Amino acid sequence: MADVILTIDQGTTSSRTLVVSADGALLHSAQDEFPQSYPRDGWVEHDPEDIWGTVERTLQQARDWCENEGHTPRAIGITNQRETTLVWDRATGEAIYPAIVWQDRRTADACRELEAKLSTDDLHAKTGLRHDPYFSATKIAWILDYVDGARERAEAGELAFGTVDSFLIWRLTADNEGGAVHATDATNASRTNLFNIRTQGWDEDLLALFNVPHGVLPDVRDCVADYGTHNGIPIRGVAGDQQAAAIGQACFSVGDVKSTYGTGCFVLLNTGPECLPSTNRLLSTVAYRIDGQPTFALEGSIFIAGAGVQWLRDEMELIEQASETEAICAGMDSNQGVYLVPAFTGLGAPHWEPDARGAVFGLTRDTGRDALIRATVEAVVYQTFDLLSAMRADGAEVDSLRVDGGMVANSWMAQHLADVLDVPVERPQYLETTALGAAYLAMVGAGMLDSLEDAVSLRTPERSFTPDMSEKTRASLLDGWSACVRRLLA
Numbered sequence: 001m002a003d004v005i006l007t008i009d010q011g012t013t014s015s016r017t018l019v020v021s022a023d024g025a026l027l028h029s030a031q032d033e034f035p036q037s038y039p040r041d042g043w044v045e046h047d048p049e050d051i052w053g054t055v056e057r058t059l060q061q062a063r064d065w066c067e068n069e070g071h072t073p074r075a076i077g078i079t080n081q082r083e084t085t086l087v088w089d090r091a092t093g094e095a096i097y098p099a100i101v102w103q104d105r106r107t108a109d110a111c112r113e114l115e116a117k118l119s120t121d122d123l124h125a126k127t128g129l130r131h132d133p134y135f136s137a138t139k140i141a142w143i144l145d146y147v148d149g150a151r152e153r154a155e156a157g158e159l160a161f162g163t164v165d166s167f168l169i170w171r172l173t174a175d176n177e178g179g180a181v182h183a184t185d186a187t188n189a190s191r192t193n194l195f196n197i198r199t200q201g202w203d204e205d206l207l208a209l210f211n212v213p214h215g216v217l218p219d220v221r222d223c224v225a226d227y228g229t230h231n232g233i234p235i236r237g238v239a240g241d242q243q244a245a246a247i248g249q250a251c252f253s254v255g256d257v258k259s260t261y262g263t264g265c266f267v268l269l270n271t272g273p274e275c276l277p278s279t280n281r282l283l284s285t286v287a288y289r290i291d292g293q294p295t296f297a298l299e300g301s302i303f304i305a306g307a308g309v310q311w312l313r314d315e316m317e318l319i320e321q322a323s324e325t326e327a328i329c330a331g332m333d334s335n336q337g338v339y340l341v342p343a344f345t346g347l348g349a350p351h352w353e354p355d356a357r358g359a360v361f362g363l364t365r366d367t368g369r370d371a372l373i374r375a376t377v378e379a380v381v382y383q384t385f386d387l388l389s390a391m392r393a394d395g396a397e398v399d400s401l402r403v404d405g406g407m408v409a410n411s412w413m414a415q416h417l418a419d420v421l422d423v424p425v426e427r428p429q430y431l432e433t434t435a436l437g438a439a440y441l442a443m444v445g446a447g448m449l450d451s452l453e454d455a456v457s458l459r460t461p462e463r464s465f466t467p468d469m470s471e472k473t474r475a476s477l478l479d480g481w482s483a484c485v486r487r488l489l490a
Contacts, residue, residue, distance in 0.1 A: 004071045005442045006062055006233065008055055009435040010080045010164050011241065012036075012101065012263040013310070015054035017062040018432060019071065020439035022448050024458030026430050027071070030061035037098065042105035042345065042354075048086055048095035051164065052171055063231075076172075076230060077237035077442030079244035079434050080164040081263075082191045085139035087150065087216065088167065090160050090182075093174055096147050099164070100139040103264075103303055103345040107138035108354040114138070118209055124277065126196050126203060128284030133346075133354055134301070136163060137193035137210040144212075154213050161216040163188045165238050172235065173228035181228035184218040185238040186289035195220065197275060197286055200294060223288045224445045224452075236445025241434045242266040243287055246297065247441065248433030249402045250459040251287075252452065257391070257398055260434065261407035264348075265305035265380055267387045269298045269396050280390040281350040290444075290452060298394060300349040300387030304342040304358075306407050308376045311344070318369050326410040329374045335477070337362040339382075339484040340375040350390040353489060361484040377413050381420050382481040388421060400424045404433040411465075419469035420477065429460040 002021065009016045013036065019028040034050035066073055083102035088095045100106070111131040120130050129135055140161050144151040153159050162170065166184045173181040189195040189202075194212060196203040202217055221227065223243075227235035239247060242260055246268045249258040254272040259265060268287065275284050275296045287297035304311075309322045319325065339361045341347075346354035360375065388398050400423050408414050408427055418425040430436060440455040449455060 002071050003074045003448065004066060005075055005077055005439040005446070005448070006059065006073045007077045007079065007435040007439045007442070008059060008168065009241070009432070009438065010051060010055055010078070010168060012081045015051065015058055016435065017055070017058040018435045018439070019062050019066060020436065022443070024436060024455070024460070026432060026435070028062060028065045029432070030058040030065070032058050044101040044103040044345065045098040046084070046101055048088070048099050048167065051099060051167070055168060073233050074448060075234050075236040075442040075446035077438030078165050078168060078235065079239055079241050079438035080168070080188070082163060082188060082240040082242065083134055083136050084164050085136045085143070085161070086164070086167045087140065087143045087159055087161050088170070090158055093171060093180065096150055096159065097143045100143065102134055104139065105133050105346050105354045107133040107142055110138045110142070111354070114209060123193065124284070126198065126206065127193050128190065128197050128275065129193050130281070130283070130352055132352055134348070135191060135193040137206070137212060140216070141211050154216050157215045159216055160218070162218050163191070165240070166218045169227050169235065169238070172230040176228050182218045183221050183227055185221055185223045185225070186286045186294060187223060187240040187243040188238070189220045190286040191240060197284065197294070197296070200289070222290055222292065223441050224290055234446070237438050237441025239288060239438055239441060242268055242299065243297070244437030245404055245434040246270070246287055247437030247452065247455070248435070249404060249428065250456045251402065252456065255397060256402070258402040258404065259384055261305045261380060261403065261405035263305065263307045265302035265384060267300045267384065267391070269391055269398070271296045271298055276394065278390070278394050280393045281352055282387070282390050282394060283349065288452070298391055298396065300390060302380070302383045302387070303345050303348045305380045306405070307344070308340070308342045308379065309407065312373055312376055318373060322406070323409070325373055325377055326412050328370050329377055329410070330412045332370055332374055335374055335378055336367065336371045337480065338367055338371040338375045339481055340372065340379045341484055341488045342376065342379050343488065350386060351485070351489065356488060359488050361487065377410070378416065380407065381413065381416050382478065384417060385420055385478060398423060400426060402426050402428070404428055404431050406431060415465045415468070418465040418467045420474060422467050422474065424467070425465040426461050427463045427465070429462040
């Protein structure tokens with residue numbers, strides 16, 4: 001019998017439950033995709049029951065596998081798509097409206113109105129964030145105002161808000177003696193625009209600004225904490241997906257930086273106990289909080305990364321599988337001057353333009369399928385360069401990059417990252433570092449690790465990519481990209 005951790009990794013397009021051994025090996029994975037909903041231009045929603053159903057099924061499959069293999073789950077870790085917003089009935093646990101996804105842009109006008117009341121600089125000083133529909137606060141207010149009677153019910157204490165972690169914790173613990181647990185961790189709380197990252201608590205002035213009643217909010221706990229039990233298994237580790245990926249990449253020292261390429265792309269740089277404010281339109285966020293002590297990070301957020309490849313597959317029908325992109329990109333001598341700016345749901349950092357929409361530049365009569373595919377992959381690389389440039393302008397030293405996520409299985413893309421960024425790029429053995437990070441937290445909570453830093457020994461790099469591009473070529477590619485972004489924003 002071997003002790004293992006069950007990690008729930010609830011993402012934007014699928015849910016997974018992974019079985020992780022005490023030495024950090026991924027033993028088993030069960031995955032279930034669910035549909036995306038786009039009711040209007042700029043709106044993105046999920047059916048909460050799709051989220052719960054896929055988690056419930058994959059968790060049961062993982063438990064069945066453990067039973068068959070003779071493994072004993074010691075604890076559950078949870079990591080999740082951040083900022084996605086749910087409001088549910090405390091009596092029934094049923095959501096009163098679909099989950100509004102982090103990519104959703106419907107509250108852009110509300111954000112502009114709020115900026116007239118509290119400047120972005122003042123908001124950033126408290127939350128580390130910006131006025132943008134990306135974050136949860138305006139989504140909560142929209143649901144409470146849009147659904148008949150919801151605000152009155154919220155004021156009466158009948159409704160609960162949560163990001164996806166909170167919703168799952170509630171559902172997983174609903175049968176516990178004493179009732180469901182309504183809690184979140186500090187990393188997810190720090191993505192709402194309601195949590196003061198300096199005082200580490202919900203901010204009453206921000207609640208008033210965003211018109212969110214305090215009674216709907218979850219309890220904020222450390223990333224390693226008691227989150228109740230599910231069928232006898234304690235839930236002991238919780239972190240938002242990008243923070244979990246940084247933990248899975250063992251980014252525990254100041255200056256460690258990782259970039260995750262999933263649906264979106266997110267670069268996190270550990271700044272230690274210091275909350276470093278950005279003057280270059282990046283975010284300051286909680287990287288993790290252990291024993292009440294927060295560690296902070298600078299973050300750059302790209303909304304479309306793997307989602308662009310999914311667009312090539314599902315909407316454009318140019319490929320059947322994402323894995324096809326590697327050979328296609330490698331088979332071209334150049335990008336033929338074609339650039340895609342994938343602002344399908346606006347542009348994130350460092351531009352923060354919610355009304356921007358995607359565009360392709362440089363098309364000619366002989367532009368074909370392959371050029372568009374390569375431009376989609378390259379766009380993720382160029383956006384990563386923009387984020388690292390902003391971090392350096394904020395005073396960070398970036399001399400290497402740890403990467404993870406499904407996109408970097410594409411070795412051509414990983415090499416192109418190293419070439420364009422002009423830094424070594426390191427890829428781990430297991431690309432599912434988000435799940436590993438949540439597992440490490442749960443291991444600490446279950447006593448399988450003495451401290452989070454002990455997880456450094458569990459990290460297993462697989463390959464390093466070294467820059468091999470002339471400065472002239474690099475400058476030419478980046479000049480072309482910058483010109484296209486400027487034209488789009490103009």
